[in-house]
Amino acid sequence: MKLDPVSLRLFVSVVEEGTIAAAAKREHIAAAAVSKRLSELEELLDSKLLNRTNKGITPTDAGLSLLFMARSALNNLNEIVVQMRDYSHGRRGSVHVLANISAITQFMPGLIKSFMALYPLINVSLQEQQSLAITKAVAENRADIGIFTRLPHGADIEVFPFRTDRLVLLVPNDHPLAGRTSLTFNETLDHEYVTLRSGTHLNFQLIKAANDMGRSLKIRMEVSSYDALCLMVQAGVGIGIMPAGSVEIYKMDGATAVPLNEDWASRELSVCVRSRAGLSTAAQLFLDHLLAG
Template sequence: MRFDLVTLNLVLAIAETRSITAGAQREHLALAAASRRLSDVETRLGVKLFDRRARGVELTEAGHALVRHIRSLHASLHALESEVMEFSRGIRGHLRIAANAGAIAESLPADLAAFSQAHPGIRISLEDLGSAQVLAAVADGRADVGVYVPPQHLEEGLRTHAYREALLRAVVPRGHALARRKSVDFDALLDHEIVGLPIGSSLHQTMLEHAQRSGRVLNVRVQVRGFDAVAQLVEAGLGVALLPAGVADRLQRLFDLKVLGFTEPWACRQYRLAVRDQPVLPTAVQRFIDALGAPAVPAPASPPSPSKTPRLE
């Protein structure tokens, strides 16, 4: 089955404006021509893409699937155009990385510096996102590589690679009752108010899940973005915290804190890389994965499902 970009762009415009008329106007098409194109593509696919309602149109399940592929296609075309144009400026590739704060603070800087030195022609951009947002950015094509912490729901069309392991440490004020210990378990931390990262961060989600499993309440007193802010609030006596070990050790030299070992089995976290699952990765992405020596993580077994792949003209 063959599609043209005009029709695909029209479907996306209708989905985003929730109106055939507005979608046609955005794509500079006459309403009659837009309606005919939409009717033709629905007939060829054998499914309805939109439910017509009094206040506009709503995507059907089939429509959602097509729009997801159209957005992925747009991202690929944009990446293609950007990468090819950069050759004219002497740049041999552009690597867009989205990563969670822990990876940026602990592991990525040295690896990015080494990669940049080995591949000076590849331009790197880095965005700080939560782990769930990282996976969404890779799935949507806004990032080429994502660095995240499981467990997160793996978006369809992605594959993962093992990257680094990192430990968690407990952080308490220097004069705190727990400061006399060398290490603590999670149950001991839950007896105190918590200074944490925002809802949606992988560390907050992990703490919340383990508190619920043990029948305890995660008593979060304050949530802030940024490890420095967490450290300052802990130093001020507003609570205790869990932080990545490398971050905690560094902040201990800047603030009046005590860093304790954390004895839970889940204190060891894994950073993983996520990339789009495609037969041939872009050159910059493949070189980055090779440079990190990041082995692929086998995907969970699932029954195959038939799918139709659109062909462009």
């Protein structure tokens, strides 16, 4: 059985207007066509839907039931059109974003908040990943957008500049290095470190920088997040290196940040996509927001 939405709409109009003539005028259709549609609807449903008298038309009990169901069905059909239009215009949709810990702690909360204020019907899924894993996932179309620390990669992706951050040394307040206004990385290597877990770009960067000086990084503990790193440094487990913007987020009475005098301490964060032209409208809007911000 196939119900025609046009016939349902005409049926609702006839009941609401009380006459076929008034319904035909409202719907901009000939009265004879309205009458034919109603007859076909009654035949299809095998039910008498309308009482026709010289005073007008009123619904039968079956007609009243159909009236409520028809209104609901027509509203649902209209909602489909509205929501699909929202998708096509980018007002509704979803975006899957991968970002490294530096981007998440320093920049993403404010950017996502402002984006969702502009587009409340777009759902943003944000997941933390390591930088190389991000470029690979975006290239393989497992995420719409990636935000990573700029580094050599072999992924077939489009890359755009995003932000820069600056690495600083975090030390306990009673540490011998706490009173310095700045430090070279070499001056820190006699002390034990708390670092992010193995495989992160920052962990690799510190180990490589030490090796380039012919020295080694004394890692006493690895942690999975910046807040854990801060807590361990404050507890005196070791010293640590993290972005200055992330240090400012955590209120720490027991630790001090000291600038690092190293070129590599200034890092570029980048945004990547598999293909800008191939993004959904919602993902394109989010990318534009990131780059404009």
